[in-house]
Amino acid sequence: MRVEVNHRCSDFHSYRAARVKSLFNAESGCDWNHVADLPFEEMNWKIGLIVGPSGSGKTSIGGSIFNTPIHDLYAGWDNEKPIVDAIAPVGDFNQVTGALSAVGLGDVPAWLRPFSVLSNGEKFRAGLARLICERPERVVVDEFTSVIDRQIAKVGAAAFAKTWRRGPGQIVLLSCHYDIMEWLQPDWVYDTQEARFARDCLWQRPKLELEIYQVSGSVFKHFKPHYYLDLPLPVAAQYFVGVVNGEPVCHLAVSPLFTANAYRSTRLVVMPEWQGIGVGTKFLDAICEYHLQGNGRCGKKYPTFFHTSHPQLCGALRHSKKWRQTAGSLYGSNKSRSAASIKKSRETTGKVFNDGSIGCATGYGGHFRAVQAFKYEGEKICE
Template structure:
């Protein structure tokens, strides 16, 4: 495919325009021409990346591809009065939508309940990607890819989108002026508009080194706002925090369920690191330590983990290290829980809090970590 770009506008002759032409010895600035070869028609590929400095012709290349069946993604087409969970693929499977949101790293459940217009720039970026994945257009162009977000969010979001998109049947062309995402996107082909060079082949994503530290609850306030449940601390729990380059990125707490089994809760991955696989690797590593007896009891214990997050539950079902052991649609009996709390408080002579846990409509799925089997 040969792409020829010839953009023109009015050749202005105002006083200031004439001064600039004279001062910088420029005859005219009303034309832009670009000619490049992009032989992608008869090749098998999913993700292409056009990268280069601003003004080097990336958007013009995208417009040239419009005539070849591609369409530009429009980020201004979101409804203003619907949460994104309703706005994305409204006629589709809502669980597929939550899976798409999780797959691109927007796993913060409260943000699913907000309209697109009130989201942060990073959340909007990921919501756009989730919508594209859910709608699965055959040929899509995404301009200014990652241009408006923090660079760590950009890298994680780029990798998450590419990984999820490659499971679809469509073709996506990403236009970006940032070279730092190239290895994270892992595109099938790259066109650098600065050099005109076209390269084929998937690059290797940079390695992520995760340091795991055993802690108390002192780090929990840093993660709490990103957890979808607001509950008291687990009793007698050991907390673990994952660090990347000295920054806290993941949290989990583990406590005993019986003398021979443990349970893990409060798994949180910071939004800027969601979608790159940090959460599952962190969870597996901590559960593996307990399974091998690397805990304060010096006793090997299998670990149970419960979640109502559909994306996480789906991911665990795909992993051979995990075995699903339960699936409850409703919470526990709240009245029975309250009576138990009252009885325990009376026995200890403590003040009784008139409350109970359960009675909610929340599908909770349970998994047991099996390790390498």
């Protein structure tokens, strides 16, 4: 494909325009031309990237590739609904939440806000999530990752590419940032600065070295804003933090469950900007393997249980050969059963207070979370 861009405007002759021409020997600024050779027609591709500095013609070329307007990520939102409802209203819930996580918008409270109140970076990522769910056959997106932090941009580019390649459709991304190329791993790249087309490049994604440290429970306060259950700290727990390039990115607590010959892991938190590329599951596997090898409390070589209601994490653990699902509640616990359990507890083991009232020791806890349970068993050794 050969794309020719020819822009022309009026040649102005005002005093200031004439003075600029004289000072800088600029005969005219009314013409702008660029020719781009993009031989991708016979390629089997899903992701293309047009990269170059601002003003080098990316938008003009992108608007001519498919003869359709550049996709507007910010248009068509229903600001009377939270984005989790506005994206693919009749689509699959897991697909929507998975798309939001894949583009780096893993901050769950943001899912409950309408598009109009999000920050510019959140709006951009919400637009990408909607695009993933809509799956047009061909689409061009401008200013890819331009309004978000560069660390989020790189991790988000990798997660977006992984998600986009799972389905149909071709997408061309326009960006002025070269730092996303190795993370995005596009099928072809056109550099407007050098007028150079590259294809079938073996992009080597930078390796992430995850360092794991055992820490005190006080560290959890830094991750608490991204943990949405208000529960007391687990008894006799050990705490672990995963660090990438000196930055804490994930957290996990593990407490003994020796009555079941096991450990229980909880308080798993992955910082939103690091979600979508598998850091959390690698971290969780490493900690559970650490305990399975007898490095936990009392040196017990026990498996580890883990409970979660996150749709994408549940899916990842189900597909892992190291994990086995042991239980799954697809709806909240029965409130009537909870009330009956509390009443029975009060009658049998209740404590009499000074005012004569009777308290209960415990009860069956009613809630509305669809919790699923998994057990880490490690790699299966075939005999």
